Amino acid sequence: MIDTRERGELKKMKPIGSLLVFIAAVLITLGLSGNALAFHDGGVAHCDGCHTMHNSVNGEPDLAGTATEPGTSLTKGSDPSSTCLNCHLDTATSTSSYHVMSLDGSIFHSGGDFFWVNKDFSYIVRGNTVTSKGEDKGHSIVAEDFGLAPQAVPATAPGGTYPSDSLGCSSCHDPHGSVTNKTGPISVSGSYGAEPEAGTVAGNYRLLADNGYRTAGLTYNTPGGVPVAVSTNNRNQNDTLHTDYGSNMSAWCVNCHGDFTMAMKHPVGPTDGALSKTNNQTGMSYAQTYNKYVRTGDMSGAGWPASTGPYLELVPFERGVGAALDTTSTAGPSSGNVMCLSCHRAHASAFDSAGRWDFTTEFLADSHPQAGDIDVGDIAGDPQQTAYYGRDMVNDYGEFQRSLCNKCHAKD
Numbered sequence: 001m002i003d004t005r006e007r008g009e010l011k012k013m014k015p016i017g018s019l020l021v022f023i024a025a026v027l028i029t030l031g032l033s034g035n036a037l038a039f040h041d042g043g044v045a046h047c048d049g050c051h052t053m054h055n056s057v058n059g060e061p062d063l064a065g066t067a068t069e070p071g072t073s074l075t076k077g078s079d080p081s082s083t084c085l086n087c088h089l090d091t092a093t094s095t096s097s098y099h100v101m102s103l104d105g106s107i108f109h110s111g112g113d114f115f116w117v118n119k120d121f122s123y124i125v126r127g128n129t130v131t132s133k134g135e136d137k138g139h140s141i142v143a144e145d146f147g148l149a150p151q152a153v154p155a156t157a158p159g160g161t162y163p164s165d166s167l168g169c170s171s172c173h174d175p176h177g178s179v180t181n182k183t184g185p186i187s188v189s190g191s192y193g194a195e196p197e198a199g200t201v202a203g204n205y206r207l208l209a210d211n212g213y214r215t216a217g218l219t220y221n222t223p224g225g226v227p228v229a230v231s232t233n234n235r236n237q238n239d240t241l242h243t244d245y246g247s248n249m250s251a252w253c254v255n256c257h258g259d260f261t262m263a264m265k266h267p268v269g270p271t272d273g274a275l276s277k278t279n280n281q282t283g284m285s286y287a288q289t290y291n292k293y294v295r296t297g298d299m300s301g302a303g304w305p306a307s308t309g310p311y312l313e314l315v316p317f318e319r320g321v322g323a324a325l326d327t328t329s330t331a332g333p334s335s336g337n338v339m340c341l342s343c344h345r346a347h348a349s350a351f352d353s354a355g356r357w358d359f360t361t362e363f364l365a366d367s368h369p370q371a372g373d374i375d376v377g378d379i380a381g382d383p384q385q386t387a388y389y390g391r392d393m394v395n396d397y398g399e400f401q402r403s404l405c406n407k408c409h410a411k412d
């Protein structure tokens with residue numbers, strides 16, 4: 001048992017090369033080499049996609065040739081996340097839209113790229129080497145078949161009791177896609193705004209754990225139910241094609257981060273973080289401030305109501321219960337809420353605390369990773385642009401752009 005995460009283990013792991021070849025073979029066997037084919041269809045997929053009844057995948061003793069036993073629930077990977085990554089990891093030959101972990105940080109999906117939780121890099125500040133650790137970049141999932149060992153510190157979710165060594169895909173997603181109190185079979189994914197046929201229901205947004213789902217001592221209970229949002233299967237999210245959030249995300253995260261809605265924490269809606277409140281600094285509502293703010297030193301945006309332009313994928317918000325959602329909307333908020341994902345990615349990001357932008361620097365142009373840093377050679381393209389989802393921050397915002405907290409607070 002390894003009890004701390006090893007740097008760059010995924011890269012160093014010897015079996016990974018042969019594993020990737022093997023995975024490619026599995027994908028072809030399953031008919032999933034293209035990305036048009038559905039698998040979950042919003043609910044539970046065919047059991048054999050994830051389970052092996054006799055530990056006899058393709059006649060081999062195990063899937064990866066590295067594990068000696070299947071998972072405890074007869075899963076094809078030796079743990080839940082390994083089971084999922086068999087299909088959800090980029091390979092040298094497959095970079096599908098539903099992948100959540102790349103080999104070079106190139107997934108710009110709303111959830112973020114698990115590449116970063118396994119990526120350490122360093123840079124020099126006044127002669128001292130500073131190391132930026134992968135384990136600080138988001139949810140350090142455990143996937144032993146892929147070299148992702150449990151994170152020792154913190155031992156539990158900050159503000160809660162969920163154990164870090166149990167953290168994996170099935171901590172948050174229900175692998176069986178259950179919908180609580182459903183009134184018919186699931187006919188469509190709940191992620192794309194599609195209407196279910198009469199007598200059927202849509203699945204949950206991103207198969208997220210519904211009330212009553214149990215994992216590692218936790219039983220989910222989200223007042224108001226699973227988060228509401230619509231998304232696209234586009235791994236290059238941007239201001240004109242992006243997840244549009246409705247409601248309940250913060251309350252859902254709080255299943256594990258229980259203390260994060262208490263007093264003395266940043267408000268996260270639905271009442272305390274309402275964007276219709278007046279921002280005393282600007283004299284406008286937070287919604288108006290969001291819409292007016294273009295960049296540091298530029299408040300020439302359309303204000304409120306604003307139908308086009310102000311939406312910034314790096315700082316999203318929830319439009320509120322029952323609001324119309326549209327993945328191509330460039331409209332800023334007219335009311336709605338600030339939420340956990342206004343500042344964080346759900347999976348991971350290039351920045352500490354899974355920040356959607358770098359929380360640790362005054363000028364975003366100084367964010368790391370950047371070209372010239374140590375151990376950034378495996379990051380796709382210009383490292384800083386990749387960290388900001390393909391944006392050239394200096395070009396788009398100038399050298400003196402301050403923190404994106406200012407999108408709502410305009411303190412710059």
Ligand code: HEC
Pocket residue numbers: 044045046047048049050051073075079080081083170171175176215
């Ligand atoms: C997308 C992958 C996936 C599919 C498809 C899937 N399972 Fe599972 N299943 C899992 C994982 C992962 C676990 C272990 C969950 C954990 O330990 O957190 C599991 C656990 C189980 C368990 C033991 C725990 C429990 O919930 O009772 C049973 C039984 C089970 N699955 C049955 C099924 C059946 C039957 C089907 C087909 C109708 C199916 N599964 C389809 C991934 C899947």
Ligand code: HEC
Pocket residue numbers: 030032037038039040041042049050080083084085086087088098169170173174175189190191205206207
């Ligand atoms: C056999 C390959 C395979 C396995 C194993 C697999 N997935 Fe998937 N997954 C897919 C494909 C293909 C898609 C895109 C099509 C779809 O949504 O059905 C997808 C889509 C998804 C989505 C988005 C679905 C939506 O409707 O928004 C989630 C979330 C997801 N997978 C989670 C998981 C989790 C968690 C596991 C492990 C418990 C897992 N997957 C295991 C192939 C797989």
Ligand code: HEC
Pocket residue numbers: 135136137138139140141151154155156157158162163164167171172249252253254255256257340341344345346352353354
């Ligand atoms: C099933 C439990 C669970 C859920 C649900 C959950 N988290 Fe976490 N979270 C954890 C655990 C455990 C840790 C500590 C281990 C780690 O950092 O990976 C953690 C750590 C974090 C961190 C610190 C990451 C770092 O590397 O410093 C952030 C930020 C975070 N969670 C945000 C969120 C947000 C936002 C949501 C909702 C989208 C959420 N969490 C939902 C369990 C959970």
Ligand code: HEC
Pocket residue numbers: 081084085088098099100109110111112114139141167168169170171172173206208229231243341346347
């Ligand atoms: C801490 C909770 C958490 C964990 C752990 C987690 N997810 Fe997610 N996942 C989410 C949330 C929340 C979203 C929706 C994010 C959004 O739309 O901004 C999401 C989105 C997704 C998507 C849609 C594409 C995207 O990136 O937005 C897929 C596919 C997916 N997850 C699969 C997985 C797989 C596979 C794993 C394990 C390797 C995993 N997730 C681990 C919470 C989690």
Ligand code: HEC
Pocket residue numbers: 158159250253254257260261266267268338339340341342343344353359
């Ligand atoms: C306004 C932006 C913002 C919002 C909204 C926000 N966070 Fe954070 N979060 C941060 C910043 C910045 C940090 C870095 C450490 C700090 O400043 O406290 C952080 C750190 C964290 C950490 C790791 C460090 C710690 O404090 O233990 C966790 C876990 C976390 N946030 C979870 C959440 C959850 C869960 C929500 C929603 C209930 C949420 N955050 C909402 C900005 C935000």
Ligand code: HEC
Pocket residue numbers: 264265266267272273274275277278286315316317337338339342343403404405406407408409
């Ligand atoms: C999406 C909009 C949005 C973003 C982004 C945002 N905030 Fe806020 N912030 C709010 C709202 C709304 C309130 C609640 C105001 C109220 O209750 O009057 C708030 C309140 C606050 C408060 C006062 C808290 C209190 O209880 O009085 C501080 C301090 C703060 N934010 C700092 C930050 C920092 C630092 C960041 C970036 C890490 C940030 N905010 C990002 C919308 C935002």
